[in-house]
Amino acid sequence: MKTETQKISWEQDDSQMALIPSGSFEMGDHFNEQNDAQVHKVELSDFYMDVHPVTVRQFRNFVKVTKYKFTRWDEVEKHSPDDSHPMVYVSWYDAVRYAKWVGKRLPTEAEWEYAARGGLVGQRFPVGNRVSHDDANYQGTGGLDTWDQQTSPVKSFAPNAYGLYDTAGNVCEWCGDWYGTNYYQKASEKNPNGPANGKLRVLRGGSWTDEVTDLQVAKRNRGNPNAPNPHHGFRCAADTESVSESQIAITSTEVELDKRVWKTDGAEAVLLPAGEFLMGDHFNEGEPSELPIHTVQLDAFFMDIHPVSVGRFKKFMEATKYKTRPMKFEGWWGDSLTMNQYWDKVTEFAATPDHPMVMVDWFDAIEYTQWAGKRLPTEAEWEYAARGGLVGKRYPWQDEITPEDASFYSDTGKDGIQPVGNSRTNRYGLLDIVGNIWEWCLDAYEERFYTKSPKRCPIAGHEDAKDVIYNFKQVDTNRVLRGGAWVNDAYYLRVSCRESGYPNSTMNHRGFRCVIDVDSHGDPKLLPNNKKWNRPR
Numbered sequence: 001m002k003t004e005t006q007k008i009s010w011e012q013d014d015s016q017m018a019l020i021p022s023g024s025f026e027m028g029d030h031f032n033e034q035n036d037a038q039v040h041k042v043e044l045s046d047f048y049m050d051v052h053p054v055t056v057r058q059f060r061n062f063v064k065v066t067k068y069k070f071t072r073w074d075e076v077e078k079h080s081p082d083d084s085h086p087m088v089y090v091s092w093y094d095a096v097r098y099a100k101w102v103g104k105r106l107p108t109e110a111e112w113e114y115a116a117r118g119g120l121v122g123q124r125f126p127v128g129n130r131v132s133h134d135d136a137n138y139q140g141t142g143g144l145d146t147w148d149q150q151t152s153p154v155k156s157f158a159p160n161a162y163g164l165y166d167t168a169g170n171v172c173e174w175c176g177d178w179y180g181t182n183y184y185q186k187a188s189e190k191n192p193n194g195p196a197n198g199k200l201r202v203l204r205g206g207s208w209t210d211e212v213t214d215l216q217v218a219k220r221n222r223g224n225p226n227a228p229n230p231h232h233g234f235r236c237a238a239d240t241e242s243v244s245e246s247q248i249a250i251t252s253t254e255v256e257l258d259k260r261v262w263k264t265d266g267a268e269a270v271l272l273p274a275g276e277f278l279m280g281d282h283f284n285e286g287e288p289s290e291l292p293i294h295t296v297q298l299d300a301f302f303m304d305i306h307p308v309s310v311g312r313f314k315k316f317m318e319a320t321k322y323k324t325r326p327m328k329f330e331g332w333w334g335d336s337l338t339m340n341q342y343w344d345k346v347t348e349f350a351a352t353p354d355h356p357m358v359m360v361d362w363f364d365a366i367e368y369t370q371w372a373g374k375r376l377p378t379e380a381e382w383e384y385a386a387r388g389g390l391v392g393k394r395y396p397w398q399d400e401i402t403p404e405d406a407s408f409y410s411d412t413g414k415d416g417i418q419p420v421g422n423s424r425t426n427r428y429g430l431l432d433i434v435g436n437i438w439e440w441c442l443d444a445y446e447e448r449f450y451t452k453s454p455k456r457c458p459i460a461g462h463e464d465a466k467d468v469i470y471n472f473k474q475v476d477t478n479r480v481l482r483g484g485a486w487v488n489d490a491y492y493l494r495v496s497c498r499e500s501g502y503p504n505s506t507m508n509h510r511g512f513r514c515v516i517d518v519d520s521h522g523d524p525k526l527l528p529n530n531k532k533w534n535r536p537r
Contacts, residue, residue: 119389121275
């Protein structure tokens, strides 16, 4: 998958920097394994971060130009043998001198962790809850990691979602902050920059000498600022105010996502990490039902990359002899329809097997998920997925939207429903998450639900998702719809926008996508249907 990242070129040291967007996040150890890293909310302004640690070449040029006194080149060469490797054997003061010369600074500890997480919430590592030698250089070798007893060249492994390389392993990176064991308990919420004084400086990220547990994004390390070390390096940050328009460019970054193909319906799904987010209308421009903004905590789950297509729904109907509502009752389509008449009506709006399925009510969607061994997403899961790890944005990518991003009503946009996969991808690899069709959710629609929503795994009108699934035939209250459709203007495509529909209403702009629960190992939690268990392939 490719995600777009705003990057700049910094002429002084010939480096690239990535824009880290402003936002809030839950900083600290979400697994309660460290006594100095309590989870707490932090809000940061946007900033730029070097896409990789400062290299031997860059630091050598700094020494040459400034005549800076540095005598440890023989030691450096033992562990970073050429110019493409990260600089090591630098003290905190060496790093500060370099950053000052180049017109940058060291990142704060909060900035470092926020950037390393890459928009993922509550995960152990920059790539999720697991890391291997295919992801980073740490103690030992294996996979892509062939460097024993030394650093690897920068950018040897895939970047995170912000386009940053080597945020886990390779070199432990100096931050600007003093280290304080209990600092998190009294840290400022907005742009914290560490204790006022101390004896040790913060180091983050783990290195080529460390065990895998030391690579965790919340892991706090510290060191004597005067003491160089073979596994200490650094990267720089810069405030956005110091960047000129001519430096800015938009680039694409390859990000690895955990994707699976589900056997029963052949749909591709992507793993969304467990975490917290701020749900609701951050611009106070929508309906009262979108407020107040509130914190929601969710378990990990898989989500279909795009809505269920005509072809996949037809496969379900053929396998089960299922009849949709228009085949059983009269409605705006006229008298009840035969199978052929029904598909003729569907294809008036969704012309090919690759178009999203429409003319399905909430019960039809539930029946499909039961056959497939999946379920519909809760409203909270849908919004969390649509936001793609971004905080407080209006749409899944940014605060503006164009007809190139999604299918919606526009004088210059595309006409009618488009085939699935025809929209811009968000950071979680999801397509068509807004526009094209409205998507059914599990929840009952409650106008003021946000005022009383539980923090953990909320679902309106029911005790939990299983309560809906096992008793869905008794449902007779309006259900939530999300995402907006081809008949709507951009207002309805906002990620916070809520819509309601009677569960047995069938429209030409309503469809759905599925989710799958996850077990403690990050694998799909298999749901039973009437006859068999479904297994990913």
